Amino acid sequence: MPAPIAADQILRLPLLPVLAAQGLWVRRTARLLPEPSGPRAGCEGHGPRLRLLIAGDSSAAGVGAETQAQALSGQLVQRLAQDYRVAWRLEATTGHTTRDTLDRLRQIDGPFDVAVTALGVNDVTRATTRAQFMARQTALLEHLTVPLGANCVVLTGVPQMQRFPALPQPLAWVLGQQAARLDAGLHQVAARFPQAHHLALDFPDDPALAAPDGYHPSPRAYALWAERLAQDIHAQTRARICRTSGTE
Structure with missing residues (x-):
């Protein structure tokens, strides 16, 4: 049975002139920040080797x-390097959708x-449907876990776009509702992949x-995000070691 149509989907048509005007205003007035400088690959820390890929938008x-x-x-990497020798690589680009990221990872x-992974905002703004997003994320996970061999994949949840300070209402509400559907x-x-875990982002x-x-996280938000990721990676890594060794 098809899912019921949500309120925001019903109201998009009557709200279309307002949403279009607000979208244009955001694009014209947005403060464009560059991607930060610094290395995008390296090896740090001591201990068991951990080969880490970070990919997304x-x-x-x-x-x-x-x-x-x-x-x-x-x-x-700083947090993981306290327990592992981390060989890491960053493959991420401003504006990338799930499909863009998959295309990029097929080349490495x-x-x-x-x-x-950190994806979803650009899928939302490009009107990707939930079904399309799920199909593309499935293809991405298949590539990460088979050709690229990852036995632990943390999928960062789609951000709550209604909380982005740069977005006016009702545009923020409409994008937030779609972000929640994709998330x-x-x-x-x-849930379909034993190697994967969904990490919700629910910052205060x-x-x-x-x-x-x-529109983007600050260094303080990145610190909170990194801490949660490190905890998740530690927990999943320990769980896999226990299952492999037959212990609990």
Whole structure:
């Protein structure tokens, strides 16, 4: 049975002139922040080897931070390097959708032990349906877990776009509703893969967590995100070791 049509989907047509005007205003007035400087691959830490891939859009690339050390990649590697020798690689670009990221990852070689993805905002703004998003995320997970060999994949949830300070109402509400639908689909996709885990982003309401553009995370938000990812990766890695050794 088809899913019922949500209120925001019903109201899109009468709201279309307002939404179009607000979308144009956001594009014209948005503060464009560059991707941060710094290395996008390296090897850090001591201990068991962990080959890490971080892939996705502008948030994965660290927009909102000045350097990669302040961004998601640097802060996550710093935490993991306390327990592992982390060989890491960042494959992320501003504006990339799930399909763009899959195309990019088909051009690199593995294997990786752990993959982290951050995608969805550009799928929302390009009117990707939930069914399309789930199909593309499924293809992405199949590529991460088979050709690239990742036995632990953390799918960062689609952000709550209604909370982006840069977006006016009702545009924020409409995009937020669609983001929630895609995130629910992402959770379903993750449940189909034993290697995958969906990590919801539910940061507190704190202006310090937003970058100056009101659209991307700040270094403080990247720190919170990296801490949650590190905890998740540690937990999944320990669980797999226990299952392999036959212990609990």
